Amino acid sequence: MKVGLLKYLVCPNCKQELVLSNKFKKNDEIVEGILKCKNCESIYKINNSIPRFVNTDKYVDTFSFEWNKFYDVQMDILNNSDESERTFRWKTGWRPEDLKNKLILDIGIGAGRFADVVSRWGAEVIGIDLSFAVDAAYENIGHRENVHILQADLFNLPFLPETFDHMYSIGVLHHTPDTKRAFMEVVPYLKKGGEFAVFIYGKGYHHYFSDIWRKITTKLPVRLMYYLSAIAIPLYYIHKIPFFGRIAQAVLPTANWPDWRWRWLDTFDWYTPKYQWKHTWPEVFKWFKDAGFTDIELFEEGMSGLTQICMRGRKI
Ligand SMILES: C[S@@+](CC[C@H](N)C(=O)[O-])C[C@H]1O[C@@H](n2cnc3c(N)ncnc32)[C@H](O)[C@@H]1O
Known part of the structure; x- marks a missing residue:
């Protein structure tokens, strides 16, 4: 620190x-x-x-495991890649000039892939996470002058209201016991005029089979799930087979990234978290409205508007 x-x-x-x-x-x-x-x-x-600021990692022990095992996979700096930076751009709609010299809160920092981007863009970023992912994030980027990492629960943050110029929470709020309550809980920490960007899972029929699988997988030991998730590595090739591949993907959905480590990580990430709520974009839009936001935008890339809700608003 x-x-x-x-x-x-x-x-x-x-x-x-x-x-x-x-x-x-x-x-x-x-x-x-x-x-x-x-x-x-x-x-x-x-x-x-x-x-x-917490004594345990409560219900996010799978993330403690995940981000310490896969600490490097999605870090641009460790892979000579710009995948996380491109993802951050389209999920938040922000450009470097929007965040430069601003104080930013990363809610649910994970291993730090987006805090890495934001700090390279010249912002001062404070990343919080309930899990021991913070140790991986610290190893990855904690040495930077403009990065601060702390272990804390977003429902009980150690900041005063209206501390941050902008905030983002990517893939986090739906992994808490109550997505809307989590959203409402963090809004007070944003300054008036500041922007909040979120990414939340979308509802859809395509989750039908994985929701059934999750009833089993979330109860299995985390280490076993680590090995079972590796099935995504060869399934990628089976999913390419016409017709049969599509059926296999529908019945046992696994991540389909070209990079085998991303497939393994993302499959583990899908099947292990205790909470995984899905929402519709009008629902999330209403949370922004009710919390006093204006200029609310929905960002879409390809089919993402159906499966992923990327939304940003400005606090009045
Ligand atoms: C899917 S990971 C996303 C990490 C990172 N934002 C990313 O996109 O790489 C979700 C993260 O949310 C964190 N999380 C869940 N509930 C939380 C809470 N109540 N307070 C802080 N972090 C929480 C988990 O520990 C986990 O690291």
């Missing part, structure tokens, strides 16, 4: 000032330490350079 992060942090319980003590520093990083609330005396540890 950089000392500079302290000015943005407050106690998540009572929103009062935190005092740093017992710190062990390495260069400019606080590697270990204690953050104590001046008011309610709650204590939060800094451990492995990350402030921890």
Whole structure:
């Protein structure tokens, strides 16, 4: 953790000032330490350079596993790729000039693939995640001057209202117990005039079989699911067979990325999370409206409008 992060942090319980003590520093990083609330005396540890505002990873243990196993797969910088940057552009509609020198909140940072993009675009980004994905994200990009990573629950964030210039949450809110409540919970942290971009799974008949499979797969041990998800690697070739391939894909949907590691990761990511809600775009549009947003836009690429809801609005 950089000392500079302290000015943005407050106690998540009572929103009062935190005092740093017992710190062990390495260069400019606080590697270990204690953050104590001046008011309610709650204590939060800094451990492995990350402030921890939760004691467990609750219902996101599959993501703790996922992002530490597949920590490098979707990181542009580690793969000489621009896949995550292109994805970020079309999912949020933002360009580098929109975010440069702004303070951005990444809600559900995962292994940090989008925080990587945003920090390269010249923004200061704070990434939070409930899972131990934060350790992978820290390894990937935590050393950058303009990146801060902390382990926290989006339902109980350690910030004051109206702290951030812009916020985004990509593939996260539908993995909480209640997508709409999660959306409403984070809106207060955005400044008036700031923009919020989300990506949320869309409802559709094509999820019929995977929803049935998920009733089993979400109950299997995570390590077993890690090996079972690898079936996506050879299935890719079977899915190319005319007619039979389409049926196989419909009955046992698996990710179809050309890169075999992406197929494995995305299949694991689909079949393991405890919560996986799907919504329609008018539903998400209404959340933006009800939360006081204007200039609400839906971003689509190809068929994505049907299966993925990418929406952004400006807070009034
Ligand atoms: C599918 S991953 C997406 C990660 C990243 N946004 C990406 O697109 O690569 C969903 C993430 O949401 C996080 N998450 C779920 N519920 C959360 C909560 N209540 N607070 C913070 N993070 C949460 C999970 O731990 C997980 O890392």
